[in-house]
Amino acid sequence: MSPLVIILWISNICFDTLGQVAFKFAAISPNNRDGWYYWLDLAKNIWIWVGIIAYIVEFLLWLAFLTLVPLSQGVLLASFNIITIMLVGRVLFKELLTLYRIIGMLLITSGVIFVGMS
Numbered sequence: 001m002s003p004l005v006i007i008l009w010i011s012n013i014c015f016d017t018l019g020q021v022a023f024k025f026a027a028i029s030p031n032n033r034d035g036w037y038y039w040l041d042l043a044k045n046i047w048i049w050v051g052i053i054a055y056i057v058e059f060l061l062w063l064a065f066l067t068l069v070p071l072s073q074g075v076l077l078a079s080f081n082i083i084t085i086m087l088v089g090r091v092l093f094k095e096l097l098t099l100y101r102i103i104g105m106l107l108i109t110s111g112v113i114f115v116g117m118s
Contacts (some may be wrong), residue, residue, distance in 0.1 A: 001116060002068070003067075004068065005065065005069055007110050008061055008064050008068070010066040011061050012058055012061040012062055012065055012081075013080060013081050013084055014076070014084075015054045015055075015058035015061060016054075016055075016056045016058045016080065016084075016085070017084045017085050017088055017097060018050070018054040019049075019050075019051045019052075019054035019055045019058060020051075020052060020085045020088075021085075021088055021089075022047045022050040022051030023047070023048070023051040024089070024092075024093060025047040026042060026045045026047035026048040027042075028050060028068045029041075033103065049100055054085060062078075073115055074110070076111060076112065076115045077112055077115055077116070079107070079108050079111070079112065080108060080112045082104075082105075082108060083105045083108055083109065086101060086105060091093055
């Protein structure tokens with residue numbers, strides 16, 4: 001893979017992870033969960049907008065990435081996002097990393113390595 005492809009891939013992973021984390025922060029922060037008040041609180045939350053902006057940037061990076069790699073390879077490399085999101089979820093939100101999740105992370109990592117070598 002060329003350096004540009006690697007930069008686009010890592011940037012895509014970072015912005016996708018940022019978007020997921022921002023949406024999680026936005027989802028857990030409103031105190032009022034009654035009907036429309038929840039949605040109004042959510043719309044005023046900075047994290048929802050960070051997530052939306054991160055997803056827009058990630059979308060543009062994804063398009064640029066796909067112009068340089070085959071779709072089948074790009075989709076497999078994009079699955080690495082799952083690992084970063086699980087690890088950040090563990091650190092920031094104290095989410096559990098069960099044995100099956102760890103095995104899944106190792107299998108995904110192995111797949112990404114094999115795809116990257118091709």
